[in-house]
Amino acid sequence: METGIGFLALLLCLYLSWALLQVLCRGGWTSSPKNRRSAPPGPWPLPIVGNLLQLDSRPEKKFAELAKIYGPVMTLQLGCVRTVVISSAQAAREALQTHDLAFSGRTIPGTATAHSHDRLSVGWLPASSPTWRSLRRIMTLHVFAAKKLDSTRTLRRQILEDVVAGLRKSALSGFPVEIAETSFRAVCNFLSNVLLSTDLIKPNPEEEDSKDLISVMRSFIVELGKPNLADFFPFLKRIDANGRRRQAAVYYGQLLLMIDDLVNKRLQVREKPAGDLIARETDVLDSLLDIFEDKREETIGMEHIKVLIMDMFLASTDTISTTFEWAMAELLRHPDKLSRAQAELEQVSGRGNPIEESDIPRLPYLDAIIKETFRLHPTAPLLLPHKAEEETELCGFTVQKGAQVLINTWAICHDPSLWEDPGSFVPERFLGGPGPIGSIDIKGHNFELIPFGSGRRICPGLPLAMRMLPLMLGSMINCFDWKLPDGMKPREMNMEDVLGVTLRMAHPLRVVPFLCEPM
Structure with a gap:
């Protein structure tokens, strides 16, 4: 009898806990029958956890499998978070082009709230806010504009020559180098x-200050990409149940101190009389401080400037170094592709020389290698999470206001209806053959390949x-020959990946550079 009563009490507790979660989740899966009928299809969610138990460490692959059952637009309940996953180029075009404004919101991960990062960062601010528009305008005009990038061409050349000089020393010593770290330093x-x-x-790679900075930047990026209970059960954000926000705040705080110090030193220099200033080129920080002091962007404060600088470091270094590592890994794994790329480079730039930026338009195979790397190893397989700012009709289904929207670029890039032999590294597919794939670009217009979003x-x-x-x-494979360490053969390479903020190699690529011999 007591056992039966205890069992009933347990069932009652479970039911009440589930009911409480419905309230805390604001009706996560208790929407009206009408909305349930018009919502995108998806697997039936379990109480409390929803569909979380169906996922693993590679959600983009699991989403791709589920899309084969439920279609390219499907609904999942991830804890308390209603999520719509888009897994086709056509649906992605409708979401990011036709309904761009409606899906321009962001779902904010708990770690991004450390030091109020989400309220200051262009990555997380609402696209409808004046501050977001001001920050995007600053980045477009003062950092990434074609004219600005053209003016820094000599600087890129100098940085590249420094990298080549360092690798030549490694080649003479015969020691392997870590590819991701080499490119991370350069960027x-x-x-x-x-x-x-x-x-x-x-x-000097062995200098402690440099090693510490690289470690802190990478640690913060890794922390941002770790699963967090609060991201699935938002009512847990305040208590930070598994400590993700606290740990991210430690790394983020260290980076903020570094930026604070650099900005404060520049402010002190700018306070000196004009006659005491040493002549130098105006950099982006000067431009940002001019904007702040002249109040040209009324919504931009000093904290926005500091966070903007840090965002540009974190996003650019991680994305470029990760893609560079994957490209080198695929070329080493496919020596025939590497030989073809080196032959093209020898013809255009001359063997053994760092390439010039003016050479790039005449290197179609190199361009194809980079596109194929983005396709096979998309840097952000699910992009950053979008959020529906209003109820929206998408591909005949209703996406509720507030729903998280994920674009599964991994599924799109491995769709056999778009790509022949999608699991293989085939740069030749981008060399202008018949059909749309040959002329595809990655600037957000061709939704078959949108590694940077749209x-x-x-x-x-x-x-x-x-x-x-x-x-x-181009410079790395033109200036050096590369061999795997310890007699490893190309097919023995470990190509496992791990998903964080970006899709990285699980085991960092280490290779030995050799001074190249003319072909």
Whole structure:
């Protein structure tokens, strides 16, 4: 008897807990019958956890499997968060082009709220806010505009020559180098010179300050990408149940202190009488401080400027270095593709030389390699999460206001109806053959391949990435021959990946550079 009463009490507690969660989740899956009928289809959710138990460490792959059952627009209940997953190029076009404004919101992860980052960052602010528009305008005009990038061409060349010089030393010593770290340093120093007129990372890889900075930046990026209970059960955000926000705040705080110090030193320099100032080029920080002091953008404060600088470092360095590593890994795994790329480079740039930016338009195979790398290893397989700002009709279904919207670029890039042999590395598919794939670009217009997103939320750093990637990749494979360490054969390479904010190699690529021999 007591056992029966205890069991009934347990059932009652479970029911009350579930009912409470419905209230806390604001009706997560208790919408009206009308809305349930018109919502995109999807697997039936369990009480409390919804469809979370159906996911694993690679949600983009699981979403792609479910899309084969429920279609390219489907609904999942991830804890308390109603989520619509888009898995086809056609549906992505309708969401990000036709309904760009309606889906321009952001679902804010708990770690992004550390130090109020979400209220200051162009990545998380609502696209409808004046502050967001001001920050995007600043990035477009003062950092990533074609004219601005053209003016920093000599600087990119100098950074590249520094990288080549360092690799030549490694080639003479015979020691392997870590590809992602090499490119991370190059991109970080280019940005730090453009933004702040200084090298943030010293040339010597063993200098402790440089190693610490790289470690902190990477740790913060990794922390942002870790699963967080509060992202599925928003009522847990305040208590930070698994400590994700607290840990992110530690790394974020260290980066803020570094930016604070650099900005404060610049403010002190600007306070000196004009006659005492040393002549130098105006950098982006000067432009930002001019905008702040002249009140040209009324919604922009000093905290926005500091966070904007940090955002540009974090987003650009991680995206470019990750893609560069994957491209090098695929070329080493496919020696025939590497030989073809080197032959093209020898014809255009001359074997053994860093390439010039003016060479890039005459290197179609190099361009195809970069596109194929973005396709096979999309940097952000689900992009950053969008949010429906209003109830919207999408592909015949109703997406409720407030729903999280995920664009599964991984599924689109591995769709066999779009790509022949989608699991293989085939740069030749982009060399202008019959059909639309041959002439595709990655600027957000061709939804078969949108590694940087599309619409008003497209990554503003796209122009920089598309200058840095071919410049670095072309120069690395033209100036050096590369071999895997310890006699490893190409097919023995570990190509496992791990998903965080970006899709990284699970095991960092380490290779040995050799001074190239003329072909």
